[in-house]
Amino acid sequence: MENMINLTIDDKKIQVPKGTTILKAARSAGIEIPTLCHYELKGQGIENRPGSCRVCMVEIEGKKNLAAACATDVSEGMVVKTNTLRVIMARRTVVDLMLSDHPASCLICAQSGKCELQKLALDLGLREITYAGEQSIYKKDVSPAIIRDVNKCIMCRRCETVCNKLQTVGALSGINRGFMAVVATAFEQNLADSSCVMCGQCVQACPVGALSEVDNTRQVMSAINNPKKTVIVQTAPAVRVAIGEEFGLEPGSRVTGKMVSALRKIGFDYVFDTDFAADLTIMEEGTEMLSRISRYMNGDKDVKLPIMTSCCPGWVNFFETYYPDMLDIPSSAKSPAQMFGAIAKSYWAQKLGISREDLVVVSIMPCVAKKYECQREEFKVDGVPDVDYSLTTRELADMIKLLNIKFNELEDEDFDQPLGESTGAAVIFGATGGVIEAATRTAYELFTKKELGKVDFTELRGLDGVREATVDFDGTPIHIGIAHGLGNARKLLDKVRKGEEMFHAIEIMACPGGCVGGAGQPYHHGDFTKVEKRLKAVYEEDASKPLRKSHENPYVQQLYKEFLGEPCGEKSHELLHTRYFDKSEKSFGC
Amino acid sequence: MAKFELNTTKKQKIIDICESFGNKSSEVINVLHGVQGELGYLPAEVQELIAERLHMPVSQVYGIVSFYSFFTMEPKGKYPISICLGTACHVRGSDKILEEFKRQLGIGVGQTTSDDKFSIDCLRCVGACGLAPVVLVGDRVYGRMTVDKVKDVLAEYADK
Structure with missing residues (x-):
């Protein structure tokens, strides 16, 4: 095979396709090379490999200098050593230099125990900082959701890549040079004043404590300990x-x-x-979806399609900032x-x-x-x-x-009732495609007045960034679009804006994989297989539920009977629906 | 210093410069060069307009402006003073000359006097090491500078 390359890494003979980096070749053979700036969301087309941290240095036989494994392609007959003394000493020096201007506040850092730099220092056995020197003194920036402490920034630029490439938000960029270089917003304004939509993927990507979420645990603890509450x-x-x-x-x-x-x-x-509340959302959003689709099919020119989901707050911020001309398209339903x-x-x-x-x-x-x-x-x-x-x-x-x-x-326990009951349709809200599948299960039965035989709409599942499927509503084709990751949402929205394609309904989630890949989830450190496993578990949880359709939730039915009346009725509109605002002044035309 | 105002004429000028580079984000450095040549500096409002015209995030434009020392967000004085801090000038005491300019004008590096007349910047080597220490005022070169001569240099521009 002419497109395959043979090489040896740590005495192990391996064969990989041409164009593979040494790092990926090693990983495919189960050989671990430490990295720091490298960050990949595999299958999502996102890879940050500026080759800037130099932690992944390896020795190549016949080459005078060490090479960065993440930025060097394999070649025929290459012999690579990943753990010689020379390599280890180089890595130690690299990390030692990074620590020279890094705040040594590890004991009280939000990232402590999860920090990739801390882990490297530990693994490499650093016991002193040889070049301790000056430290930068940027001020801390606290937005309603995210804290930026860029004095801890190591310029890996993972956050910049996810903000610009994955999310196409462009709030973050590398600024200044030399010692003062950090990732920041335009003119170093506060994140809250920038084009940031607070999706938090930068927090999920940051290997150190430069980006973290606002900590509300103390307020919660004190509320719990207040006997009046x-x-x-x-x-x-x-x-x-x-x-x-x-x-x-x-x-x-x-x-x-x-x-x-x-x-x-x-x-x-x-x-x-x-x-x-996810089941309740389906009652409201599903009803709104059906009403809009029915009116459209009956020739009502005023009705806007597609209807778009509105559960995801990062997505809501995104369309308020970048698509102010489309504020009447998303469902008015609040998030669950x-x-x-x-x-x-x-x-x-x-x-x-x-x-x-x-x-x-x-x-x-x-x-x-x-x-x-x-x-x-x-x-x-x-x-x-x-x-x-x-x-x-x-x-x-x-x-x-x-x-x-x-x-x-801990022993397993059950939720309290009545606000703890849910169906399988609610569980899949956690996965990309799940909200629209849940809505489809209910909308199908309401539209066709027939019972749904098979509740699994596998055509709506998967991890491709942009997906399209047509669901047959008993003779009426319903065209559905799905996107996860805001860059993918942008692709889909631009098609809709230009009128290139007609959708009845679209689901969008800001984070890759949907909420299972959310910014507030345990750090996956660029191992996207973790997100895939969570996604699988969501569908297993759905399948394990006795009820799988939102409108069958008995307590939701009771809520309508006792309190709300009809879905999308007056009381529902007052309590369960919202409106959107034009925030395009933050977008700068992007 | 009067607050920068992005009037219609300036706006059109910027739009034209962007247009001349095909509104391509890959041409942003050339656009910034052109606009700074026209306006003298690149305040935030100007960068926002450029970002909008080139369809790129303003954070990236600012990233470039803050990276290259050639670009400035501060307006320069009518007579920009540049003090060379290159090796040859440094060993001949250019740091003391810099301090004297700062003292006499009452401004720091990168700043402009309140009458917009002078601004101070530092640079590294102008290729006239034989004349070290060297100071530039606009395009004019002053070689073999001394602390005592600072007063005389400034006096030359007093009535201009």
Whole structure:
């Protein structure tokens, strides 16, 4: 085979396709070369390999200089050594130099224990910083969701790559030169004033503590310890398939029961499920979708299609910033988390006789942008938010560790009712394509008035960035588009804007893989197979549920009977729907 | 210094320069060169307009402006003073000359006097090491500078 290259790495003979880097060739043979700046979302077409950190240096026989494995292609007959003394000493010097201006505040750094630089220093056995010198003194920047402490920036530029290439948001860029070089916003303005949509993928990508989420665990702990407050919690679908990783379990471990148990031990008065509100979202969004499609088919010229999902707060920020001309296209339905807050602080609080002021709603989300979403003015009543605090999956794990709860030894427990009941359709909200599949299950039955034989719409599943499928609604073809990652969303939206393609409905999630790959999930450090395993677990959880269609959720039915009336009715509009704002002044024409 | 105003004439000039490079983001450095040549500097509003015309994030434009020392976001004085801090000038005491300019004008490096007359910048070697230490005012070269001569150099521009 002429396109295959034979080489030897650490005495192991291997064959790889031409154009493969030494790093990838080594990894394919199970040989680990340490890296720092390299970051790849495999299968998503995203690779950051500036070759700048020089941690992956290797020795090539016959070559005078060491080579960066991530930036050097293999060649026929090449003999590579990845762990000679010369290589190790070079790596040590490289990391030593990085530490020369890096704050040595590891003990109190948010990234401690998860930091890739810390791990390298440990693995390389560094015991002193030989070149300790000056440190940069940029100020800390705190947005509603993200903290930037660029004094810890090591210029790997992973955040810049995900912000520009994966998300096409372009809020971050390398600035200045030499010692002062960091990744920052235009004119070093605050992130909150920049074109940032708070998706948080930069936080997920940062190998050190330069980017982290705002920590709300203390506020939650003090609310729990305030005897006057009733504190309830809701958990997003993607959290239960990922939090186990924080306790050493395999990615994709389904730990719903343990998670519920841990939340009770933490001291939440009621442990509820965002999945309940996801079923509710389908009732609202599905009804809106059907109504818009029916009106369109009946020749109503005023109706706008496609209808687009609106669960994802990063995506909402994105279209408000970059597609202000399309604000009437997304569904007006609030996200499940915000629907939960609105129902908990009205229907449920009234039922239990708890005043709005004394009820604290906490959400556990795979997401960083949710921290911003729950602070939006339109989600407050008299200044009191529907959702008081939003914690990431990582923050929940931190609280569990703080309270010395032995997560892996916990017995499974069930959610409280009525706001803890959910169907399989709600669970798949955590995966790309899941929301539209859940909506399809319900819309199909409402539209055709027939029972759905097979609830699995496998044509809507998968991990391709942009997907299209036509679902047969008993003779009526419904054309559906799906995108995950905001760069992919942009591709799909530009097609719609130009009128190149007609869709009835589109689902968009800001993070790659959907919420399972969310910015608030355990760090995957560029190992996208972890996200794939979580995705698989979401569908397993769905299949394990006795009810698989949102409109079959008995407590959702009860909620409509007792309180809301009809889906998309007056009460629903008041509590469960929202509006969008033109934020294009932040986009600078991009 | 009066606040920068992006009036219609300047705006059109910038749009024309972008246009002359086909509004291509790959030509951003040439565009920035052209615009700075026209306006003297590149304030934030100008970078935002360039980003919009070239369909690229303004953060990337700022990344380039902040990287290259040639580009400036501060307006220069009518008589920009450049003090060479290259090796030859340095060993002959150019740092003391720099301090004297700063003291007499009351401004720092990269700043402009309030009457917009002088600005101070440093550079590394102008290729006139034989004349070290060297100072430039605009295009004019002053060789074998001394601290005492700073007053005389500034005086030459007093009535201009």
